[in-house]
Amino acid sequence: MDVLHFWLRRRRERFMDVISVPVTTEELDATQIRAVNRLRNELMRDRSSEAVAINGRVKAAIAAGVAAARAGTVVDWGCGGLPIVPYLTGNPDFAGVDIDPVALDEIRATGLRGMSPDEAATFTPARSPCVVTGAFVLHFKIDHAHVTTMARLVGTDGFILANVYRRSLESRENLRIALKERHLLVTSVHDPAELVGGHEFWFIATPEATALHAGTVLGAVTATLTGASETESAD
Numbered sequence: 001m002d003v004l005h006f007w008l009r010r011r012r013e014r015f016m017d018v019i020s021v022p023v024t025t026e027e028l029d030a031t032q033i034r035a036v037n038r039l040r041n042e043l044m045r046d047r048s049s050e051a052v053a054i055n056g057r058v059k060a061a062i063a064a065g066v067a068a069a070r071a072g073t074v075v076d077w078g079c080g081g082l083p084i085v086p087y088l089t090g091n092p093d094f095a096g097v098d099i100d101p102v103a104l105d106e107i108r109a110t111g112l113r114g115m116s117p118d119e120a121a122t123f124t125p126a127r128s129p130c131v132v133t134g135a136f137v138l139h140f141k142i143d144h145a146h147v148t149t150m151a152r153l154v155g156t157d158g159f160i161l162a163n164v165y166r167r168s169l170e171s172r173e174n175l176r177i178a179l180k181e182r183h184l185l186v187t188s189v190h191d192p193a194e195l196v197g198g199h200e201f202w203f204i205a206t207p208e209a210t211a212l213h214a215g216t217v218l219g220a221v222t223a224t225l226t227g228a229s230e231t232e233s234a235d
């Protein structure tokens with residue numbers, strides 16, 4: 001890549017539309033992600049902001065899908081310091097997973113279980129079905145080891161439910177392939193509210209769990225979102 005294109009590329013990348021990053025979100029390394037997290041935390045402190053409102057609507061939609069399947073355990077992957085917990089109903093067992101130790105410290109300080117991806121690799125869900133939720137995380141790089149752990153956690157009767165955006169079509173396809181290699185199928189729906197550009201919700205599960213739950217869960221997700229109108233960025 002020549003110098004001009006490098007800088008043009010630098011200028012184009014944005015996180016939450018206002019944080020400028022040198023590469024795509026998916027190309028950020030762990031150190032860069034932690035730096036972005038600190039800036040994001042500042043922005044998310046404004047509880048009246050559009051970003052906070054959109055983030056809440058996405059979590060509410062995912063939580064509706066979780067409730068529709070009566071999850072016994074919820075593992076919130078990429079939980080940050082603001083996990084999905086306030087939106088959950090039915091009192092499932094809960095654990096948050098994040099690559100950022102600061103985020104884990106924050107949620108542990110509130111009494112929640114927080115795990116690194118390595119710790120999640122050996123975690124046994126107390127109750128089934130286990131649902132792995134992902135709010136605004138699947139546009140980051142997801143290591144193959146992380147995909148393997150998520151597949152293990154959901155087993156044959158659980159599922160992953162996450163929103164996806166910012167990924168190119170090719171990148172989405174690569175993630176689908178990585179999931180398929182672990183016998184997990186993706187059923188996706190376009191966000192009817194178009195809360196953010198190119199926004200989809202992915203239900204990810206074995207063919208058997210897909211047949212049982214995908215329709216109900218994604219129906220609950222889209223029903224929760226219906227009625228929205230604005231398009232913003234709220235990573």
Ligand SMILES: C[S@@+](CC[C@H](N)C(=O)[O-])C[C@H]1O[C@@H](n2cnc3c(N)ncnc32)[C@H](O)[C@@H]1O
Nearest residue numbers: 078079080082098099100135136137140142235
């Ligand atoms: C945009 S924040 C979203 C946080 C929270 N889910 C929310 O909606 O408020 C993304 C979070 O995912 C974490 N993250 C990024 N890549 C990850 C990965 N591969 N595995 C686990 N966590 C990851 C980041 O550290 C960050 O805390």
